[in-house]
Amino acid sequence: MTLAAASAEVVDWRELAAAGREAVLALQISEQQIEFAGPVARSVAACEAGDPAEVVGLAIRVDTAIVGWVVLKRGASAPDWVADYAAVVGGLRIDLRHQGRGIGAAALAAMARWVAEHWPGTSLLTLRVDDGNAAGIRAYEKAGWAESGERCVGRVGVERTMSLRLRAAA
Numbered sequence: 001m002t003l004a005a006a007s008a009e010v011v012d013w014r015e016l017a018a019a020g021r022e023a024v025l026a027l028q029i030s031e032q033q034i035e036f037a038g039p040v041a042r043s044v045a046a047c048e049a050g051d052p053a054e055v056v057g058l059a060i061r062v063d064t065a066i067v068g069w070v071v072l073k074r075g076a077s078a079p080d081w082v083a084d085y086a087a088v089v090g091g092l093r094i095d096l097r098h099q100g101r102g103i104g105a106a107a108l109a110a111m112a113r114w115v116a117e118h119w120p121g122t123s124l125l126t127l128r129v130d131d132g133n134a135a136g137i138r139a140y141e142k143a144g145w146a147e148s149g150e151r152c153v154g155r156v157g158v159e160r161t162m163s164l165r166l167r168a169a170a
């Protein structure tokens with residue numbers, strides 16, 4: 001099945017019906033990619049346990065199919081290195097069957113629109129991505145993200161910080 005990346009949209013986990021939630025939990029990425037993004041069940045659990053004002057899980061939908069997932073955190077729920085005007089992106093994944101078709105980059109654009117609408121006080125999106133994660137880095141670059149700040153050593157190896165400015169900081 002070929003899905004039109006341009007129609008990618010994001011849907012809040014809390015607004016998903018049971019079938020949509022099951023589809024999120026059934027998303028598959030390779031064992032190696034789990035090193036980068038972690039298991040989806042853990043990501044969903046973190047979203048459910050989080051403060052709804054600071055943590056949101058977004059299912060990525062193209063047409064009627066759930067094809068991916070991403071979590072956003074801000075405020076006290078975000079790691080210490082994240083500025084108070086920023087939100088951090090975590091756990092992004094596109095199901096293996098749909099990778100490499102532009103859906104990741106389109107979903108990142110839809111996610112930025114979601115933040116502008118629902119978290120208007122957030123003016124920067126940021127994340128740390130493993131330096132060896134070429135597909136991840138490329139997808140972020142295609143969505144307008146750029147490297148920012150110094151590289152650091154993370155859980156798997158060297159990580160680069162990447163960011164997307166949504167509007168001029170106040």
Ligand SMILES: CC(C)(COP(=O)(O)OP(=O)(O)OC[C@H]1O[C@@H](n2cnc3c(N)ncnc32)[C@H](O)[C@@H]1OP(=O)(O)O)[C@@H](O)C(=O)NCCC(=O)NCCS
Pocket residue numbers: 029033034036037091092093094095098099100101102103104105106127128129130133134135136137138139142
């Ligand atoms: C990262 C991820 C979400 C991207 O989703 P996607 O739908 O495949 O993304 P896109 O198709 O928009 O873009 C991927 C780009 O990476 C490129 N790419 C894929 N594998 C690559 C590799 N091994 N080396 C270099 N580039 C690669 C693709 O060619 C494409 O670029 P192009 O359009 O210029 O050809 C997806 O690969 C994924 O789920 N990975 C596992 C989890 C993960 O790493 N998440 C990120 C954590 S920070």
